[in-house]
Amino acid sequence: MYETLTYTGGIHKHEEMTELIEDLGGFVLQENISQMDLVLTLAVPIEDIDKIEDKAKELLGSIKIAPMAGTEIAVVSPTLARQHLPHSACDISEYLRRYGAKDNMIGLSRGAGKGISRISEDEKKLIEEHDLAVFALGSFRECITNKTHLFEDIEIPVVVTGAPDIDLDDIPGADAYVSGLGRIPRRLKRGENIRALKKLVEVIETIFDEKRREILLDPPIVPPVLVKREIENQVEAIAEVYSPLPVVSQLMGVRVKLDYDEYHQEIEDVMVSDQRLGDISEVVKSKMYGYTLVRLLSETSII
Known part of the structure; x- marks a missing residue:
């Protein structure tokens, strides 16, 4: 059994x-x-x-529990326009990273305006590749x-943020x-902003705890952190990936930042605890840059 932690310190002697x-x-898990x-976001026995x-x-560093470690979160804005980015969404994204989450910012192509805001099927599928969406x-x-149609049929947990106080019953989905x-x-640096960010972290941690x-009632055949390590050790091309965090851990799998068409067979052939990864998971093409997405099967799925 592993515990996820965050180590904060200097780079001197960090090795x-x-x-x-x-x-x-x-x-x-993340550096x-x-x-x-x-x-450092890490998992240790x-x-x-x-x-x-x-x-x-x-x-001379510090250690704290990182309940969001090993998760991938989508931070979604209605558009990439300046009225939506970068301030609040970027600060939300940066704040979640402090608690161990790996997050990706996504701007919808047609989210501006109450009357014309839309979300495409590809955008939905990309968001659903994550563990949770904000x-x-x-x-x-x-x-x-008036924008609940953007997320009301998304299959992963959805947390909505906004300025006014609104009952959750008025935000279907x-x-x-x-x-x-x-x-x-x-920047979100004032006291009321920090309190709101802390509330957001508490809400997300509660959802992840429940998830x-x-x-645990039907866990994956092998832990995602073990799959992450074996892919890093056995797939040589990972060493040539310059993108931060070449293999991203999720609750039920990993995202590998290698082209699916070129590397999916090699990834499927990775051995994890004497089992071929392709036999204990679904390896599919991601909507994110054509990366490779590994979705681990649960223990009962192969009985």
Whole structure:
């Protein structure tokens, strides 16, 4: 059983932390370096957490639980226009990363305006490749309640954000609504903004906790973090991927940032715990740049 953690510290001697994680049989899920600061999202056996905490103190860093680690979130804006991006959506995206999530920002091609806003089938399928979607909407009640068609039939959990207080019953299709996060033409640095971001994190963590409890009733045949490591070790082309996080962990699979048409057979042939990956998963083409999406089968699906 693994616990997901976030290590925050300096880049000096950070290789000692990564080496310890590997020695304990753990995994580095994500690495972010900003100037001299380092943030590692990691998974380690529960019985070894104290060793990680001791090493963090030695390196003058800090460790905290990362309940969103190993998840991929879509942060969706109605358009890529300046009234929707970059302020609120970008700050939501950056804040979620602090808690271990891997997020992707998606701007809809025809989301502007209450009367003409639309979402295409390809956009829906792309959003549904994630574990959860955050729809960052506007500052007026009508801008939110009149755009529920954008997400009401999306199959993954949906969290909607906006400025006004609105009852969830008035937003069909949403699993949760967080107020205080409308279209703000500045960075979200004020007290009320930070409180709203913290509320958003709490809501998403609650949804993921419930989702993980459901998964435990019928878990994947092998853990996604193990699949991530084996793909990184056995597929040589991964070393040539310069995009951040070449293999992204999800709740029930991984996203591999390699072209599906060229590499799907090699990925299917990866051995995980003496099992061929293609036999215990569905390997499909992603709507994101033609990447490869690995959807792990549950234990009962192959009985």
